[in-house]
Amino acid sequence: xxxxxxxxxxxxxxxxxxxxxxxxxxxxxxxxxxxxxxxxxxxxxxxxxxxxxxxxxxxxxxxxxxxxxxxxxxxxxxxxxxxxxxxxxxxxxxxxxxxxxxxxxxxxxxxxxxxxxxxxxxxxxxxxxxxxxxxxxxxxxxxxxxxxxxxxxxxxxxxxxxxxxxxxxxxxxxxxxxxxxxxxxxxxxxxxxxxxxxxxxxxxxxxxxxxxxxx
Ligand SMILES: Cc1cc2nc3c(=O)[nH]c(=O)nc-3n(C[C@H](O)[C@H](O)[C@H](O)COP(=O)(O)O)c2cc1C
Numbered sequence: 345x346x347x348x349x350x351x352x353x354x355x356x357x358x359x360x361x362x363x364x365x366x367x368x369x370x371x372x373x374x375x376x377x378x379x380x381x382x383x384x385x386x387x388x389x390x391x392x393x394x395x396x397x398x399x400x401x402x403x404x405x406x407x408x409x410x411x412x413x414x415x416x417x418x419x420x421x422x423x424x425x426x427x428x429x430x431x432x433x434x435x436x437x438x439x440x441x442x443x444x445x446x447x448x449x450x451x452x453x454x455x456x457x458x459x460x461x462x463x464x465x466x467x468x469x470x471x472x473x474x475x476x477x478x479x480x481x482x483x484x485x486x487x488x489x490x491x492x493x494x495x496x497x498x499x500x501x502x503x504x505x506x507x508x509x510x511x512x513x514x515x516x517x518x519x520x521x522x523x524x525x526x527x528x529x530x531x532x533x534x535x536x537x538x539x540x541x542x543x544x545x546x547x548x549x550x551x552x553x554x555x556x557x558x559x
Pocket of ligand 1: 354355356358359360361362427428429430431432458459460461462463490
């Protein structure tokens with residue numbers, strides 16, 4: 345069965361993200377065409393990225409990175425539940441994404457955002473990030489307004505039509521997750537995958553230097 349992570353992208357005390365993610369999860373588990381699990385970045389508790397090698401090398405030194413890699417590797421698709429902070433995603437979510445590479449590749453993603461303008465600017469940034477990670481992001485998305493879908497900007501009361509938006513988004517996501525899984529298991533994805541498995545240590549140093557130069 346397709347496995348989907350519902351990732352809570354905010355970590356601050358009093359966050360709205362947890363209620364939004366639980367609402368998505370409650371709707372999702374009624375479907376029966378995939379398994380859905382909440383992945384809470386607050387519980388994961390990653391530090392700022394502290395791996396010496398670029399994640400695309402797949403040479404994870406720290407136990408927390410290996411545990412995070414194992415978690416993400418176990419899923420076929422992701423629903424990113426993201427706030428909009430300064431017209432982008434949260435630092436915590438970007439950091440958690442940056443920790444890994446191959447574990448995201450050739451999978452599918454969808455977005456549930458919230459903010460004064462529905463969090464759509466955060467999602468536009470997230471779509472660019474997904475491209476670099478070789479993740480196929482579906483068009484259908486859920487945009488929640490702090491004014492219309494929350495009371496006092498803090499108590500989540502989604503408008504009725506938002507449930508339909510979740511269904512439409514998950515319909516696309518589960519279909520694309522299946523297609524991406526076929527591509528992954530066929531070995532013909534053409535993705536860059538775990539570069540570290542196929543290069544020698546000299547090339548690793550060159551790659552690390554080049555990736556600094558790329559930035
Ligand atoms: C650091 C910060 C920056 C924010 N910037 C924006 C913004 O650019 N646009 C917006 O619509 N809302 C912005 N907000 C409001 C958040 O979207 C709103 O507080 C939301 O509930 C944050 O998600 P969270 O409660 O899960 O942390 C910002 C909030 C914070 C804490």
